[in-house]
Amino acid sequence: MSKDVLVLKQLSKQFDRLTAVDGIDLQVGAGEIFGFLGPNGAGKTTTIKMIAGLLLPTGGSASICGHSLTSESRICRQLTGYIPDRPYLYEKLTGGEYLNFIASLYPDTTEPGRQQVRAEQYLQLFDLHQWRNNLIESYSHGMRQKLIMTSMLMLDLPLLVVDEPMVGLDPKSARIVKELFRKKARHGTTIFLSTHSMEIAEELCDRVSIIVNGSIIASGDIDSLRQDPSLAGKNLEELFLQLTGAFELQHVIAALREDSAGN
Ligand SMILES: Nc1ncnc2c1ncn2[C@@H]1O[C@H](COP(=O)(O)OP(=O)(O)OP(=O)(O)O)[C@@H](O)[C@H]1O
Numbered sequence: 001m002s003k004d005v006l007v008l009k010q011l012s013k014q015f016d017r018l019t020a021v022d023g024i025d026l027q028v029g030a031g032e033i034f035g036f037l038g039p040n041g042a043g044k045t046t047t048i049k050m051i052a053g054l055l056l057p058t059g060g061s062a063s064i065c066g067h068s069l070t071s072e073s074r075i076c077r078q079l080t081g082y083i084p085d086r087p088y089l090y091e092k093l094t095g096g097e098y099l100n101f102i103a104s105l106y107p108d109t110t111e112p113g114r115q116q117v118r119a120e121q122y123l124q125l126f127d128l129h130q131w132r133n134n135l136i137e138s139y140s141h142g143m144r145q146k147l148i149m150t151s152m153l154m155l156d157l158p159l160l161v162v163d164e165p166m167v168g169l170d171p172k173s174a175r176i177v178k179e180l181f182r183k184k185a186r187h188g189t190t191i192f193l194s195t196h197s198m199e200i201a202e203e204l205c206d207r208v209s210i211i212v213n214g215s216i217i218a219s220g221d222i223d224s225l226r227q228d229p230s231l232a233g234k235n236l237e238e239l240f241l242q243l244t245g246a247f248e249l250q251h252v253i254a255a256l257r258e259d260s261a262g263n
Pocket residue numbers: 015018020038039040041042043044045046047
């Protein structure tokens with residue numbers, strides 16, 4: 001069993017009267033790609049923001065490579081790369097300046113110059129190379145997303161937390177991201193990602209957890225989830241709908257289809 005990189009114990013987040021994350025327990029090992037699935041408003045982004053050090057938990061604890069997220073938050077931030085779902089960036093920097101800025105926050109003491117080499121490779125892969133001297137304000141949503149991906153993937157961090165990695169990416173870029181995540185994981189990086197995409201979960205993730213109303217209701221690899229007798233024989237979408245209590249949606253869809261047949 002690989003050493004745990006990310007450990008959450010009864011992690012909770014309360015916003016006034018709303019419990020967005022309600023005592024979740026998780027352990028994710030080195031080199032694992034872990035998927036966090038759930039319907040809108042389930043608590044995925046809130047959990048990811050706590051892991052990334054952007055929100056303080058109101059209960060429970062979390063550690064990254066054995067360091068406490070609350071009492072050693074600075075160390076944890078140095079160990080963690082965060083790729084948000086919405087790419088807010090410094091508009092008045094060029095892409096190249098932004099990458100240099102990120103590199104200065106995560107100095108590569110083991111192999112100086114390696115981050116720059118990787119950044120060049122990824123800029124080429126993502127067709128961003130010719131844009132590196134342009135201001136970020138001129139980038140499209142997808143280009144910004146790819147710049148953030150480049151900035152985090154060029155680093156050698158033990159943990160990457162990624163909120164909805166494929167949103168805004170074209171199919172070619174999405175394919176490249178999947179391959180880069182796999183390569184990173186083979187080299188020992190743990191990737192914790194949230195997704196709505198069943199395809200990504202099935203294709204990329206070693207294990208998944210499904211969160212509903214702030215609580216984890218199922219965890220395991222996709223095959224083991226399917227072994228539940230009530231879920232046997234279901235495709236991944238049906239599995240997700242049943243687990244998240246949205247199975248009645250199938251009746252709604254069937255009714256809509258009948259309705260459109262009548263039009
Ligand atoms: N800053 C905040 N203040 C108050 N409530 C918040 C805040 N951030 C999130 N919430 C609430 O916490 C709950 C969980 O939100 P969260 O963004 O974590 O869900 P999610 O699973 O990421 O959803 P989605 O798939 O729609 O992105 C929601 O009810 C949301 O309204």
